[in-house]
Amino acid sequence: MNKVFKDVSLSACVAGFVAVLIGFASSVAIVFQAAQSAGASNDIIVSWIMALGLGMGASCFLLSLWYKAPVITAWSTPGAALLVTSLGGISYPEAIGVFVFAGGLALLTGISGLFDKLMSIVPLPIACAMLAGVLFKFGLSIFDSMFSHTFLVSCMLISYLLSKRFTPRYAVLFVLATGVAFVLASTNMDFSELPIEVGHFIWVWPEWDISALIGVGIPLYIVTMTSQNVPGIAVMRSSGYDTPASPLISWTATASIVLAPLGGFAFNLAAITAAICSGKECHEDPKKRYIAGLSAGVFYLLAGLAGTTVVALFSFFPTAMIASLAGIALLGTIGANLKNAMMDDDIREPALVTFLVTVSGVAFADIASAFWGILFGLVYLFVLKRKA
Template sequence: MRSILNDFSLSAMVAGFVAVLIGFASSVAIVFQAAQAAGASEDIIVSWIMVLGIGMGATCFFLSLWYKTPVITAWSTPGAALLATSLGDVSYPEAIGVFIFAGLLGCLVGMSGLFDKLMNWVPLPIACAMLAGVLFQFGLSIFTSMAEDVFMVAIMLLVYLVAKRLMPRYAVLLVLLAGVMCVLGRSEQAVFSMIPMQFGQLIWVFPEWKLSALIGVGIPLFIVTMTSQNIPGVAVMRSSGYQTPVSPLISWTGLTSAVLAPAGGFAFNLAAITAAICSGDECHRDPKKRYVAGLSAGVFYLIAGLAGVSVVGLFAVFPASMVAALAGIALLGTIGMNLKTAMFEDSTRDAALITFLVTVSGVSFAGIASAFWGILFGIICLLISKLQWRVGKGKWN
């Protein structure tokens, strides 16, 4: 405790607070959509927010304290988007089974030290194409919601475009504030005084196991979490000069997912954007003291989790068009970067394009969601493209 007090700084504490604020503001709407797709009631949605806050708070605080580095964790936003589009025929207990399965896969990969090797099995362009396909509908929701409320959504989109140039780190937060201001300007559409200020309760549901759901949703959830969340998270840590062992971090976040899944903790992973806030020079000049930002983020995540009822109540008063637009705008950067990575190399472009199109199509065979088939078709296409007929030898190699 004495060393923490000696290392404490206001800038590190503020960095932790901003990370939590941006983390919730940028993607909590997507978590709501994932919970609703899983068939969650309002009480269960509250449980999701609470257990996600508690899980992120615990992992941020204790991992940062143990390794004395700013280890920032988050829920899997792309994973939530995947769930929102893939859980249509899956019951809620079966969804819990999917979460546990994906979490255990992550834990085993971390414990075995196979993280880097596993990532090589699914080429990055294929994984990025699948993720872009999953998120594609969320990007379209910006403009479908604009048809419902052109003024508000247009203002939010304009704020995003301007903020990306001037204050890119806070662009999504400013979009949220713009949406709130538009709603406040129509007092008849939002009664903020009715937002409950109380603690909720965790609702534990026993899992059920369905093979098609484990394969069609669980494996893509695991792959998306590893490729689009953990890899960038590790990259942020390395770029900031931290050589924290990766395998234990993957193990702990996977184990946390498996343990907290029955209450709605669908996927925990290393953060990237919010981690950059807590590991840069703006946090603290001394890299050895930036772990305080991780501790602060843990505390603020815990507070946000305990206030899950209020968080759900707050977003319940917002019109659906605002929530849909916020989710889509928050994912624009992710969609763009994944499309760029997927289509950048000539040698993998066809395979990535097929992966993207199959995933976007929503096609389902044997009850297995399109995300899995997108990966499978893409890998098959990639393998075929690498085959060469050796003239004169009469064989493929």
């Protein structure tokens, strides 16, 4: 632990906080909708938030500490979106059964070593191109948000430019402080009505329905693996971390199985928030960026315990501020991945195809574009090699 305390830095702790802030604020509304689609009461929805915070917090902290790398986990946002439209006609205990089943499939994928073997097939430029495509829309969101909140986003951008010039390690901190200060100064927020309360867990035993397991459980597994875990590993690889993928998949899947009865519907490796914690803005020394994972774990645990309060607090800040903060924090990562994707002349065109397919957002068979981007890029590369 002495080494951990020596490695602690303000920039890494801020990166972890920003990751949690963006992770919650960007998609917690979808989780609410998914819980309501499952027939959850308000008390059970609070249990969902607490279980998700506990699962992400514990997995972030312990995995980052064990592997000494910024291992950032998250709930499956695409999975939650899938559940919103797929749980109609399924009882709440049957929905819990679906969550356990999907987690079991992910666990089998992890312990079999299959995921590591699949990822070893993907060249680094292809993986970087896919990741750049996933992150690209966040960079665009800066200027989309500027159209509706010109002064707010402009101030955040100016803050970023000045801090990058003089104190680059704390650039994201200054951007966050600028955004919060602007919102506080320009609105009349009444924090007296902010609920300060800690919820409680509600355990529901799973029930099993074959049609639900096949019709919802398998798509939930596929969506989580292709749109979350694949980009998550790509983030780590592009940042130079060779942490074995299969154990990470196994542990997040175990968390899904254990916490599903409390509302932890699906845990996986993060991509967007992981990129924030694994870049140079977090820390110049890659060996000390794991502190961001520890920091994110602590903040996730706190957010989970105070789920009701945290959700209400996030509602005070405009979507444009959160979107711009995410985009600005990811600028360096987007640039680095575009550079890595296009460096190799022999793989440049397959990487470009991967990038374009991923950016397009196509979702054949309801499978995310990140998967199709990699598939198209690999096929393109295979054909070129055969031709050669």
